[in-house]
Amino acid sequence: xxxxxxxxxxxxxxxxxxxxxxxxxxSFFTGVTSTGIYCRPVCRVRTxxxxxxxxxxxAAQAESAGFRxxxxxxxxxxxxxxxWSVQDASAILAHQAARLLEDPEAWGGTVPSVEQLAAxxxxxxxxxxxxxEAQFGVSPVQYLQTRRLLTAKQLLADTALPVTQVALxxxxxxxxxxxxAFVAHYGLxxxxxxxxxxxxxxxxxxxRLGYRPPYDTVAMLAFFAQRQLRGVELVREAxxxxxxxxxxxxxxxxxxxxxxxxxxxxAAHHQLVLRVADSxxxxxxxxxxxxxxxxDLDADPRNxxxxxxxxxxxxxxxxVPGALSGYxxxxxxxLGQQITVAAARTLAQRLLDRFGEPIATPWxxxxxxxxxxxxxxxxxxxxxxxxxxxxxRQAAIVAxxxxxxxxxxxxxxxxxxxxxxxxxxxxPGIGDWTAQYIAMRALRWPDAFPSxxxxxHKALGVQGEPRPARAALAASEAWRPWRSYAVIxxxxxxxxxxxxTAAPSPVLEESA
Numbered sequence: 001x002x003x004x005x006x007x008x009x010x011x012x013x014x015x016x017x018x019x020x021x022x023x024x025x026x027s028f029f030t031g032v033t034s035t036g037i038y039c040r041p042v043c044r045v046r047t048x049x050x051x052x053x054x055x056x057x058x059a060a061q062a063e064s065a066g067f068r069x070x071x072x073x074x075x076x077x078x079x080x081x082x083x084w085s086v087q088d089a090s091a092i093l094a095h096q097a098a099r100l101l102e103d104p105e106a107w108g109g110t111v112p113s114v115e116q117l118a119a120x121x122x123x124x125x126x127x128x129x130x131x132x133e134a135q136f137g138v139s140p141v142q143y144l145q146t147r148r149l150l151t152a153k154q155l156l157a158d159t160a161l162p163v164t165q166v167a168l169x170x171x172x173x174x175x176x177x178x179x180x181a182f183v184a185h186y187g188l189x190x191x192x193x194x195x196x197x198x199x200x201x202x203x204x205x206x207x208r209l210g211y212r213p214p215y216d217t218v219a220m221l222a223f224f225a226q227r228q229l230r231g232v233e234l235v236r237e238a239x240x241x242x243x244x245x246x247x248x249x250x251x252x253x254x255x256x257x258x259x260x261x262x263x264x265x266x267a268a269h270h271q272l273v274l275r276v277a278d279s280x281x282x283x284x285x286x287x288x289x290x291x292x293x294x295x296d297l298d299a300d301p302r303n304x305x306x307x308x309x310x311x312x313x314x315x316x317x318x319x320v321p322g323a324l325s326g327y328x329x330x331x332x333x334x335l336g337q338q339i340t341v342a343a344a345r346t347l348a349q350r351l352l353d354r355f356g357e358p359i360a361t362p363w364x365x366x367x368x369x370x371x372x373x374x375x376x377x378x379x380x381x382x383x384x385x386x387x388x389x390x391x392x393r394q395a396a397i398v399a400x401x402x403x404x405x406x407x408x409x410x411x412x413x414x415x416x417x418x419x420x421x422x423x424x425x426x427x428p429g430i431g432d433w434t435a436q437y438i439a440m441r442a443l444r445w446p447d448a449f450p451s452x453x454x455x456x457h458k459a460l461g462v463q464g465e466p467r468p469a470r471a472a473l474a475a476s477e478a479w480r481p482w483r484s485y486a487v488i489x490x491x492x493x494x495x496x497x498x499x500x501t502a503a504p505s506p507v508l509e510e511s512a
Contacts (some may be wrong), residue, residue, distance in 0.1 A: 001002055007020075010053075010055055012402075013028050013030070013055040013221060014050055014053060014055075015505060016028075017030055017043075017047060017053070017182075017403065018039050018042070020041065020044070021041060021042075021043050022041075022042050022212060022213050022270045023212055023213060023301070023302055024041045024302070025040055025041055025042050025079060025210055025211075025212050025270070025359050026040070026078035026081050026210070026212065026298070026389070027036045027039065027041075027057075027079060027081055027212075027302075028055050028056060028057055028074070028434065029051050029055070029056045029057075029058070029059055029062045029075060029078075030043075030054070030055055030056075031053070031054040031055070031056060031062045031067040031123040032048045032052050032067075033046075033052045033053075033054065033376065034048065034049075035371065036066065036067055036068060036073065037060035037065070037067060037068055037069070037070050037183040038056065038059070038067035038068070038070065039045065039067060039070040039072075039073050040070070040073045040074075040075055040078050041269075042073060042331050043056065043070055043073035044071060044072065044073065045070070045072060045313055046074070047279075053131050054067075056137075057137075058136055058137070058138070058143070058146075058477070059075050059137065059146050059147075059150060060136065060138045060142050060143045060145075060147070061077075061144035062075075062136055062138070063142075063146050063149075063475065064142050064146075064183060066319060068185070068186055068187060069150065069153065069186070070189070070402060071193075072151075072210075074154070074157070075150060076150035076151065076185070077154070077208055077210045077271070078210050079209075079210050079211050079212055079292075079297050079298045079299075079300075080102065080298040081156070081298075081300075086153075088126070089222070090131045090135070091135060092132045093121060093123070093128075093131055094132050094134070094136065096121065096423075097140060097389070098132075098136065099131055099381050099413065100112070100120060100121075100413050100414050101117065101140060101143055101144045101300060102147055102289075103289055103412065103414035104171070104252075104254075104286045104289060105283050105286055105289065105290075105412045105414060106120075106412070106414035106415075110173050111144070111148075111173070112144075113388065114128060114139075114140050115128065116156075116184035117140060117371045117503060120416075122285060124154045125162060129138060130438065136209065136403060142476040143173075145181065145185075146185075148170045148171045148172065148181075149181060149182060149185055149186070151169075151170045151171075151191070151285050151288075151386060152166050152167065152169075152170035152172075152178065152182065152242065153170065153186075153193065154207060155170065155284065155285075156190055156193045156194050157193060157194075158205075158206065158207045158483075159205045159206070159207065159210065159281075160205075161179075161281055161284075163175065163190050163191065163194070165281070166178075166253065167179075167190075167283065167404040168240060168282075169281075169282060169283070169284055169285055169305070170285065170437045171285075174476040175413050178190070179486075188500075203261075203275075203277070203278070203362055203511055204260075204275045204276050204277050205272065205276050205278065205281050205284060206270070206274065206275045206276075206277070207273075207274050207284075207288065207475075208266075208269075208271045208273055208274070209271060209272045209273075209274055209288065209291065209292060209297055210270060210271050210272075211270055211271070211272065211297040211298075211299075212300060212301060212302070213270050213301070213317075214301055214316050214317035214503075215267075215301075215317050215319065215439045216243065216315075216317035216318050216319070217241040217265045217267060217271070218237065218241075218242070219317070219318055219346075219388075220267075220295060220319055220321060220490060221235055221237050221242045221243075221244060222295075223237075223321045224244055225237055226345075227337075227341060227345055228345075229348055229349050229351060229352050230349060230352075231247075231353075231356065231365070231366065231367045231368040231371075232246055232247050232352060232366065232368055232369070232370055233245070233246040234246065234363060234366060237474075237481040239266025239443060241264070241266070241267045241428050242264075242265060243264040243265070244262070244263050244264065244326070245260065245261070245262040245263075245320060245363055245366060246260065246261065246289070247259070247260050247359050247362075247368065247369050247370075248260065248261055248280065248324055248325070248362060248369075249325075249357075249369050249370070249372060250280060250283050250290075251468060252282075252283045254440070255284060255374070257279055257280050257281035257283050258279060258357075258359060258369060259276065259277030259278070259279045259359075260276075260280075260359075260361045260362070260363075260366060261275065261277065261280065261287065261291070261293070261324075262274070262275040262276065262278045263275075263291065264279035270294060271295060272286075272291070274288065274291055277361075283421075284436060285461075288323075290324050291324070293322040293323075293412075293413050293444055294321070294322040294323055294324045295319070295321075295322065296320050296322055299319050299320070299485075301316060303447075304482045304485050307478075307479055307480075307482050308479060308482055308485055308486055308489065311478070311479070311486070312486065312489035312493075312512060313492075314489075315485075315489035315492060315493075316471070318485065318488050318489055318492055319332045319485075319488070320440060320441065320444075320446070320485055321439050321441060321488075322441050322442070322444060323442050324437070325370065326410075326411025326412050326415075326442035327373055327400070327401070327411055328370045328409055329395065329411070329438060329441055329442045330400050330404075330434075330438050331348075331351075331376065331397055331400060331401070332344065332348050333371070333434050333437050334393050334396045334397055334400065334429065334430070335347045335348050335351070335389065336392060337396070337429075337433075337434065337441060338394060344450055346404050347388060347389060348389065350387040350388065351371065351376075351384075351387060351389075352370060352371065353366060354383065355371035355375050355379065355386060356368035356369055356370060356371055357369045357371070357372065357375075361492075369376075373401045373402075373404040373405035374396055374401075374405050375401075376398060376400075377396070377402035377405045379401075382393050390489060392428070392429045395429050395431055396427060396428055396429030396430055397432075397509075399427040400427070400430075401427055403427065408422055408423070409424075411438065411442045411443065412442065412443070413442075413443060413444035415443055415484070416441065417445055418444060419440075421439060426440060430479065431452075432450070432451075432452060433450045433452045433453060434447045436449060436450040436451075437512075438452055439482040440487065443466065445482055445484065446482050446483070446484045446485065447481040447482065447483045447484060448478055448483065448484045448487070449472075449476050449483040449484070449486075449487060450487065451469040451470075451472045451473045451476070452469045453472075453487075455490075455491060456472060456487060456490055456491070457469075457471075457472060459490035459491065459493055460472055460475055460500060461476065462492060
């Protein structure tokens with residue numbers, strides 16, 4: 001048994017493996033000594049004997065021990081293993097390092113060195129290696145190499161992208177290095193795997209992304225449907241999961257890639273099926289990462305519900321909706337300050353109609369891209385004022401757009417949390433609520449808490465207190481480090497009142 005398998009014991013791992021329990025998918029991997037293969041807990045092959053099983057917390061550990069990924073259950077499809085702590089400084093730093101290594105957006109398309117990683121974290125490279133190996137059992141280089149190879153394996157198996165494009169998109173500097181690493185790790189060359197891969201059907205590139213149940217797909221799509229903008233997004237809600245399609249612009253390596261994506265939930269297999277326009281194929285790993293964040297696919301309900309099931313027993317399947325563009329989310333958060341969700345959507349629609357860029361898609365309903373940072377950075381006060389946007393929010397929108405355009409502000413899950421919150425609140429018109437809301441949805445901080453939110457006060461029953469924000473903060477201490485999920489569960493309770501208590505939508509202190 002590896003010492004790096006979170007809080008699971010070998011016997012518990014084996015029971016989950018025998019049951020093919022999807023709740024543990026991505027939480028550990030099983031190396032089978034009789035075959036040299038490692039699998040996900042949900043693998044459909046015959047369960048190996050207990051004495052032939054070794055358990056690992058991460059795919060990189062299994063590969064470092066000499067095991068190859070299973071071609072049937074495909075470890076690259078598993079949700080990521082996410083752990084959060086508010087006490088162990090070394091664990092916090094190690095997981096922050098892992099998130100930086102996994103996020104292609106954190107490095108502008110380049111492959112980071114350990115020295116660069118250490119500089120980003122503000123510690124020595126020796127310290128990074130030490131705490132990383134203590135936490136994960138492998139070096140940062142081994143961890144990154146495994147993640148790049150698994151990304152390439154997914155692209156080879158699921159898409160018709162040329163091998164050269166797969167190599168570059170996965171972070172390899174050359175096809176030669178990619179081929180050598182692939183053969184060394186997996187014992188076959190990329191073209192051999194490609195022959196067994198799925199053929200392409202229809203427009204775009206299709207991949208599958210796993211998640212752990214329970215997942216309330218209806219609630220997630222309802223959240224996006226309530227905020228969808230005509231021309232950019234189209235949500236179709238359904239009892240079996242539903243779908244979402246939208247336009248998207250992604251900047252990487254100094255180029256802007258424009259296109260569309262479509263997601264469809266496959267609840268029976270605990271997967272999200274993602275289809276991406278060919279124009280976004282060069283940045284497919286980055287798009288996949290954004291989709292995983294937007295739909296919170298890596299959440300571990302088992303750990304979250306240990307803390308939140310008691311106070312919020314009806315919300316075990318709720319996730320924190322993220323954003324496909326942190327910049328867009330920030331602009332819309334400003335537009336939603338102190339008004340209802342419906343009113344905020346109206347302002348955002350006017351902004352889109354006035355400044356959005358036209359785009360052609362397979363859907364006649366999708367015709368525009370959200371205004372790019374450079375466009376809103378140069379928007380005049382008169383132009384914004386004509387849309388009904390008040391002066392304070394005009395200044396905030398322009399300031400956010402300029403900071404993002406000039407690369408002074410990063411709004412994604414690997415951004416430095418403390419520095420980003422400080423930079424946000426230093427901008428005109430950005431208060432604590434807006435910063436916390438952006439941290440919750442764009443920065444993917446699971447412990448964000450907008451203590452000044454009026455709807456949250458009502459949900460927690462503290463609206464009558466002399467200082468409701470302070471009372472809400474005091475109540476939230478018991479929910480660390482998952483307060484973002486507590487907020488969503490509280491809001492969800494307000495959003496679906498019983499018929500006898502139905503009331504108009506509350507005016508939030510800030511709403512987006």
